[in-house]
Amino acid sequence: MIYPFSYIQFLCHFHGDRDYFECHEVLEEHWKKSGMERSSIWVGLIQVAASLYHYRRGNMRGAVKLLTRALESLSKKRSELHALGINYSQLMEILQKSLKHMKKSRLYTAIDLPIQDAELLVICKERVRRHGSSWGRLDDVWDEGIVHKHLAKTHEKKTVIQPKQ
Template identity: 50%
Template sequence: MPFSEAYVSFLIHFHGDRDYFECHEVLEDHWKNYGMARDSIWVGLIQIAVSFYHYRRGNIKGSLKLIDKAIHLLSYKEIEVCTLGIDYEELIKELNISKARMHHKMPYKPIILPIYDQSLLAFCKEKCANRGNAWGILVDEAPDSIVHKHILRKRSKVISKRQYALVQ
């Protein structure tokens, strides 16, 4: 399969357990490990995940800021989005619908990224099922350990990473 393990993991978390924080972690590591540009397609996907993380937690200001950034970045990444097996027009439409919901302070509602690559979709659905998650359920019943992950996780690893980055 021509898609990276990190991307597949992102899709499984985004559509399966709805662990948006983990989506962010997986792609951020991928993006950093390959020294990609700040306007990389991966950054746009990270911004989508973090926007939905904030939206679900009720941080409308944060969710709007990030979805705006994602839409702007992706506005000139149509070819790259399509090479990831995602329907570009449908993605932008879904993001704008979500943005309007956020703007009007409507309750959080997850989305399904419009994957047109049927082999990628089948592979992700199978992996998702193997983890015990249903793919693309639009009723999000994520536990607090996922909804509030950044607050509940152990901070020692994050702090040591930041300190290491400062001396580099």
């Protein structure tokens, strides 16, 4: 099966460096290039990543809101998730469990997406390994640059480089 490169990047960030902000960025760009339908599967996956970003930062309200929307959206995408190599039933179970944890304000815990396409899994794991990370680490990443990445991105956008005179 052939998958969009952006999707592979998303999976690698999601399971490797756990950079959920970057997951959002790569899929949002793909979504925009793909026609920007609000009902797109890409929106549901973006919402999952954004929810986990908020969850890790302690923003339970934002995390719950986004994951609730993601569940609603992805629940209608069984065949599309299957086409992306994801086990639909396992994904719904994982996301519902994570949502319960968020609602109870439990400490953030990383989740893994249930990839059922063995070839896709091998490709992603190898890519993550080549980038110096490990797939599905339980210890997760608490690097401030990743946890609060939106702050750095906001600062980047405000930085203006003046031309040489």
